Amino acid sequence: MRDYSLFVPEYIAAGAAIAIVAIELIWPRLRKDVLAYLMAAVSLGWLAASLAYLGRDPKEFMGVLVVDDFTTYFRALAAGIVFVTCLLSAQYLRRRTREASEYYGLLLTAGAGMSLMAAARELLTAYLALELLSFSLYILVGFFRRDLKSNEASLKYVLLGGFASAMLLYGISLLYGLTGNTTYDAVAEALANRSGDTDVAAIAAFVLIIAGLGFKVSAVPFHTWAPDAYTGAPVPITAFLSTASKAAGFALILRLFTNAFHTDPEEWRWLVAVVAALTIVFGNLVAIQQTNFRRLIAYSSIGQVGYMLVPVAALGYGDGEIAHAATAALLLHLTGYIISTLAAFSAFQAAYDRTGDDTIPGLRGLAETQPFLAMVITISLFSFAGLPVFAGFATKLFMFQASALPELMWLVGIAVAASFVSLYYYLMVMRQMYLFDPPEGASRFRVTPALWAAAAALMLGTIFVGAYPQPLFDAADGAASALFQEGAAPHQVRER
């Protein structure tokens, strides 16, 4: 049915996006950090509006969008990420630009795109939501028009992104040609009833769709844009890219693969497994070579994406119960990863605001000039590496455990070995912070209260999720259940 009240959170985001541009035009003298805090407040409202849908019966909008607990989960994540990004941007942007409203407006539209990607149950709607996110990001990455690096990053991102979009669309149109429909349910049904053996067009469709989505989450070999974009973008946008963009990609992937593709897993599961293996190995290997903190995080996040693709492959190899567990574990890990990443970036942002240096040696002696920031970064990196009591350990453990099917043991083995390698490059960062003296003339400094609070809260979150994952696990499990309710996934696989 057409129930327009389902999208109040998106109305808030989109409305605020337009309103803030108007506000800046009408009161141009308003301080730019006030705009940031205003938008942070809006995202809190957005969060509240999203949570109002929690636990209600799933409602569809004309078969193309659905609001259920899964959507709510990602809406809340989107609002949270935008909230933190606004706080990160406040001082940073105030010093660098005279017009900031578009920036915050685009953050909100990007967030709205992410929510819609989670809600979409139809291929073209999903595509449009993805483009809403992508276009916002293209502009945000190149937001500093006079900065050559920012420009180069944006150009590469747009060109490669356009290329990936084309692949995705081509895949969608092939799938439409095959199944005669674009809603997930109908695609699932058509795939289940498809006759004949391996179909060239079906494989091509899956490959193209996986390539397009792989680009979005920066899976190898479709990741090439990420390191340049991460380094060239404004620092808070790097944080946004490594969290929101990936979360959105996985939101889409999860609903698509559990609702539309689950009836024909043989054609795509090996593909996901191969991409996962490539991504894990490549991301972690190349990270070792990096000297720039943001590039390091870019590659390490590529590695993380590889880990998260492992349960996606498990969706294709396991039965409904395993798929459910894998989905819940993926959501949990994704959330833990987002919290750790935002914690790392909050601290890094505070250090960067002071030093203006984004290389790893630029963090030299941070333990002396700002021990709190050094601690937050250390804890986040330990969490990435999956060391115990931090979020990464618990969430990775659940994820690999849920995916440890006989056919995927090799992949889980690679993932575990790679997390071990990752410890090496994370330690390189810690070494700079703890073992070296700060550069000449550097002195202790203070962090703005908003950033300090964000970093502290996120650090505590990282520890909390690691030490006591139960509440978050319950939430993730609830969201995953929405994908596997009756009608959503009767795991009936195509017969040969």
Place this chain on the structure above:
Amino acid sequence: MELFALVGAPFLVAAAAPLIWRLRGPLRAAAFVAVPAAAFAWLWVAPSGDERAELPWVTELGLRLVFELDGLSRLFALLITGVGAVIAAYTPSYFGKKREGGWFAAAVFAFMGSMLGAVCAANVLTLFVFWELTSLASYALIGFRHTDASARESALQALFVTTAGGLAMLAGLVLWGQAAGGYDLADLLSFDLRSHHRYPAVLALVLAGAATKSAQVPFHFWLPNAMAAPTPASAYLHSATMVKLGVYLLARFAPALGGTEAWTAAVGTLGGMTLVTGAVLALTTRDAKRLLAYTTVGALGAMLLLVGLDTPGAAKAAAAFILAHALYKAPLFLAVGAIEHGTGTRDLGELRGLAGRMPATCAVAALGAAGMAGVPPTIGFLAKEAALEAADGPFPEALAFAALGVGGAGFAAAAALVGLLPWLGRASARARSAHEAPFGMWAGPLLMAAAGAAAGLLHPETSLRLVSPAASAIAGETLQAKFAFWHGWNAPVMATAASLVAGAALAVRWDALRPALAAATAKPGRLRPEAWYAAALAAVRRGATVTVRALQHGKLRWYIATSLAAGLALALLPMLRSDAAGLSIPKAEWRVYELAVCALIVVGALGAAATRDRIFAIVCLGAVGLGTTLVYVIFSAPDLALTQLLVDTLAVIVFVLAYYHFPRALPQPPRRTILRDAAFAAAVGGFVTLLLLGASAQPARERISAVFAERSLTEAFGRNVVNVILVDFRALDTLGEIAVLAAAGVGVYGLLKLRRAREEE
């Protein structure tokens, strides 16, 4: 509840350590000693029943934080808190007034808590968590002198080796837990793994974890290097407790994993090799601390050997030896720390005649050495006798017996080198300026070493409280361990006597023997396990460099090519495998104008690729676009045709505008590049052609306009279909358009303002 307090209290002390460090004098030492001493006392008097404490973690996954205290855990917990109390008293004197001592104490106490957590854990995932925490604490402590590059390197080495092993162990435990359906120790131990097909894998992985942590050959190299740590840390972590975690792990799992030929062969061989290696290498170094580290490696090998042996007395001997080793090795380490403190060196060649200058430290060293050599009446002697007795039998026990004999001789020699020679004879130059260590640095060690000597005499009590319960846990059945000082003239007694004599002879001739021994054991680089570690590290770094150069060079053209090629390869692979079903070439009659349009597109594409003139290339692309437009016209899609025409025209204009500033002639690429690009283009083109053929084999679909027309009146009560679509069926789209209009309005307002601002200027 007490168990949570036991594990948690050291962490609290760790958090407060930098503050406690500010206290003065005895108060500081007392504050540090209080917690481990109280814990030790509680463990000593606590009722002998099995304690258990439990906290839910993630209930759906069956994960809980569970602690249990059985005989084996209690033995280890007593060692951890007992040695910990001595270390806590020793540390303030060792660091004196230096501020860094506070951080050192914090790391030591964090380690103590982790270690207690590891040995009390009744859930293997909990065990793993604490296991890795001990590795982290060890990393911090080895690298504690962080201005020293070799200390940092050693810290990293130890961390990598032990963490890698830890992950292997985790993999093994998860495999086991999955098969058993739970991760509690009880689940694992009650599951019949030995007949399960995963047994070899689990055994290998768990063994890898134990071998790395307990520094077994070929992973033994990290332990001597770890001696870069301050002495209290070496005594505590790298001899008395942490390195025994691997032994603990195998002892813990022996009832379920042991008793097979594979177990005896693997664990026994590993332990025996390590025992002999450690005992021999110990005699090749003049650095007293390194020497002790090698004997620790050897002793850990002996423990593994005993755990691996499948004889009645082995469990008893293993438990006794774990206790004995902690009681003699930690005092020896601490004595070496005191010697270094008093003389400024730990080079055994420079130390002679120290007894007069440092009498208390001398007593510590002598008592410790007696235990290490296995001289009666120390508990070291009883443990050694028990070990030899357990190994007294035909093959394969005979091999173990031989290894224990050789190891015993090596230990005896090492004991003489540290416990006798530095103290006797005429005082050397270093010794003449030596001074005794402060009270805190010898009182605790002396107590511990004396306990080691006395424990042998207090045999029934020691056995009842400590050894028997632990041995029972290892054996998986209730045992009553009995020891005796005299068994008559049997093989073990003879072997003990022989090893003591051989050890003494070795020690006396050591100055002459050492260089020869060092030369004999110096292996060519490629055979040294440490070189493998370095090579592995270098290989990973090199792999990273190569990958970066090959794939992440910043050239956009290549990025696109990589993505495309990867997509192609991924899609083509399964197609090559299959018989390409679903492909069909539509049989249609070709009309002349269709062929003409085709020719136009083909010629345009080829022309664009072949020309070296930019403007001509654009014109050619325009021709391709026009051809596509005509295709749409032929298949009666006028709307598409119009759009295509508009977009193409615009594209040509934009291209021309952009290229206006470029030189007209394109550079001539080398022939190789042309061929490569041609092959690439052909592959992509061929793939798309295949796809189109595949897709066109599918039947056509119904049209959506009919659906709208049909439902317009019934569902939305409107006769004007276009209106209904706009405000009802696709109302959300309309809302979006309105939003776009609003945004555009704001934009216009902004432009107007900009102009006004300019005019004002």
